[in-house]
Amino acid sequence: MKPATSLLTLSAWALALLWIMPLLFALWAAFHQAADVAHFSLLAPLTLDNFARAWKAAPFARYFLNTFLVVTLILAAQLVVCVLAAYAFARYRFAGRSLLFALVMVQLLVMPNMLIVENYHTMAQLGLINHLLAIGLPYFASAFGIFLLRQIFLSVPHELVDAASIEGAGPLAVLWHVYLPLARPVLVAYGLVSVSYHWNDFLWPLIVTNSPDSRVLTVGLQVFSTADQGVDWPLISTAALMTSAPLLVAFLLFQRHFVQSFMRAGIR
Amino acid sequence: MLNPKQGARRAWRQTLLAWALLAPALLLLTTFTLYPALSTLWQSVMSTPSGQQPTQFVGTRHFAQMLADPVFRQVMRNNLLYALVSIPASIALALLMALLMNARIPGRALARMAYFTPTVLPLVAAANIWLFFYTPGYGLLDQFMHGLGLPGRNWLGEPATALWAVTVVAVWKQAGFFMIFYLAALQNIPQHLIDAARIEGASAWQVFHRVTLPLIGPTTLFILINAVIGAFSLVDALFVLTNGGPDNSSNLLLYYIYQNAFQYWDTGYAAALTVVLIAILGLASWVQFASMGRRTHYQ
Numbered sequence: 001m002k003p004a005t006s007l008l009t010l011s012a013w014a015l016a017l018l019w020i021m022p023l024l025f026a027l028w029a030a031f032h033q034a035a036d037v038a039h040f041s042l043l044a045p046l047t048l049d050n051f052a053r054a055w056k057a058a059p060f061a062r063y064f065l066n067t068f069l070v071v072t073l074i075l076a077a078q079l080v081v082c083v084l085a086a087y088a089f090a091r092y093r094f095a096g097r098s099l100l101f102a103l104v105m106v107q108l109l110v111m112p113n114m115l116i117v118e119n120y121h122t123m124a125q126l127g128l129i130n131h132l133l134a135i136g137l138p139y140f141a142s143a144f145g146i147f148l149l150r151q152i153f154l155s156v157p158h159e160l161v162d163a164a165s166i167e168g169a170g171p172l173a174v175l176w177h178v179y180l181p182l183a184r185p186v187l188v189a190y191g192l193v194s195v196s197y198h199w200n201d202f203l204w205p206l207i208v209t210n211s212p213d214s215r216v217l218t219v220g221l222q223v224f225s226t227a228d229q230g231v232d233w234p235l236i237s238t239a240a241l242m243t244s245a246p247l248l249v250a251f252l253l254f255q256r257h258f259v260q261s262f263m264r265a266g267i268r
Numbered sequence: 269m270l271n272p273k274q275g276a277r278r279a280w281r282q283t284l285l286a287w288a289l290l291a292p293a294l295l296l297l298t299t300f301t302l303y304p305a306l307s308t309l310w311q312s313v314m315s316t317p318s319g320q321q322p323t324q325f326v327g328t329r330h331f332a333q334m335l336a337d338p339v340f341r342q343v344m345r346n347n348l349l350y351a352l353v354s355i356p357a358s359i360a361l362a363l364l365m366a367l368l369m370n371a372r373i374p375g376r377a378l379a380r381m382a383y384f385t386p387t388v389l390p391l392v393a394a395a396n397i398w399l400f401f402y403t404p405g406y407g408l409l410d411q412f413m414h415g416l417g418l419p420g421r422n423w424l425g426e427p428a429t430a431l432w433a434v435t436v437v438a439v440w441k442q443a444g445f446f447m448i449f450y451l452a453a454l455q456n457i458p459q460h461l462i463d464a465a466r467i468e469g470a471s472a473w474q475v476f477h478r479v480t481l482p483l484i485g486p487t488t489l490f491i492l493i494n495a496v497i498g499a500f501s502l503v504d505a506l507f508v509l510t511n512g513g514p515d516n517s518s519n520l521l522l523y524y525i526y527q528n529a530f531q532y533w534d535t536g537y538a539a540a541l542t543v544v545l546i547a548i549l550g551l552a553s554w555v556q557f558a559s560m561g562r563r564t565h566y567q
Contacts, residue, residue: 118304
């Protein structure tokens with residue numbers, strides 16, 4: 001190896017180690033007894049005790065279920081709503097098209113997390129405070145998703161669409177058999193980004209829920225670590241890791257997909 | 269082929285169909301984006317209802333209140349400082365990471381994973397992990413300081429360090445995310461441009477400065493704008509690390525909005541603050557949107 005290359009290699013590894021260290025420490029804390037956490041003896045016995053304790057100390061099973069339901073609900077709704085809207089914008093010329101597109105794009109400038117105050121009042125009026133539906137509703141229509149899908153739909157060749165139409169396929173059949181198969185990579189990328197974004201979302205779920213039954217993981221973790229635990233670091237590290245685990249594991253398994261999706265989807 | 273009448277009927281049918289396809293999106297966007305955005309504007313010029321007093325028009329009173337509010341001034345100062353430090357730091361680190369990853373070195377995949385992993389974590393979880401490092405006395409940072417013979421400090425509890433402790437967590441979380449955009453941009457640079465510069469006798473630094481940097485300019489702009497949006501909507505970490513304290517020394521705009529709306533229940537003032545936030549972020553997004561055409565032209 002040339003000296004320049006080995007210097008680069010060394011810096012890259014040093015930076016990588018520095019970057020992953022917080023997670024390694026959290027892992028260390030999660031698998032050790034409180035007494036062993038502070039001194040880093042490699043001989044300290046490993047334990048799963050913290051996981052059992054954290055699981056018992058707060059309704060994490062419920063939090064997991066809620067987060068799972070919320071991200072699934074949001075993704076399913078987004079796919080239906082955004083695909084239909086993007087299809088209309090990409091395939092048809094109709095009265096009011098530019099105006100409606102401009103109205104949709106407003107959401108790229110004014111994102112839902114800025115409108116928490118007003119949306120909270122709307123949810124209160126709808127009687128949805130503490131409902132999982134309230135966590136998802138403001139995100140169902142995503143201007144970003146509509147924009148992204150419209151871009152890919154615009155690239156669908158006219159010949160394919162015309163051929164399908166001549167064979168008698170209706171608008172929804174054309175969408176299903178021609179547009180959607182061609183958009184699959186974008187749909188997957190959008191889905192991954194949407195799931196990670198909403199799995200990690202905190203402020204809005206915090207505001208519209210105030211009972212343990214409706215809390216999602218991020219909010220549950222925060223309540224857990226501030227209210228109950230004092231300075232029980234092994235327990236807090238364990239809870240933080242548990243909260244992140246499904247996404248972390250998915251990321252480690254499908255790294256390339258994750259990185260490409262985040263990139264393809266630009267941001268969020 | 270079609271006579272005018274058939275053509276008109278067809279256009280009418282298409283319009284109906286398109287509106288039907290758009291109906292769910294429009295209904296949702298109107299209820300949860302357009303209406304609340306307009307309502308925020310309206311609320312910002314109305315008083316907060318209290319007890320028997322109904323809400324009434326107060327004009328620019330909330331905005332005048334803002335100018336006289338020392339906490340607001342501090343929040344804006346904090347947010348600007350936070351942006352001015354966290355954005356260049358994240359971008360420089362992201363570029364460094366991407367350059368290192370673009371060099372064909374052993375263990376590249378593993379290092380890239382290390383850089384990107386924080387991006388996948390919920391910020392709340394990441395902040396809880398960092399809380400452990402910042403604990404006065406036996407936190408890792410203090411142990412490290414003691415090891416060097418230096419006194420420890422209460423990193424999150426002192427006005428001088430609280431905001432910077434939050435900044436470190438945020439930079440750690442987002443640098444790897446920005447890296448992937450730089451990595452893609454670097455891989456798009458035609459090798460022959462770099463080879464040509466090398467043949468002309470350019471040093472590695474000159475190649476970087478004269479060829480690489482200009483070519484990744486559009487990517488830098490894209491990252492910069494997203495970083496600005498991120499810097500003014502950072503909020504999750506504050507709930508975990510500092511609650512904006514001590515003495516508002518780490519308070520940021522969105523957190524201050526949350527406090528006004530849901531702790532002091534001053535909805536009028538919160539709406540006025542939201543208008544300021546929307547103006548800042550709207551401006552950033554607009555710059556991004558306007559620059560999008562140029563970006564594609566560039567590549």
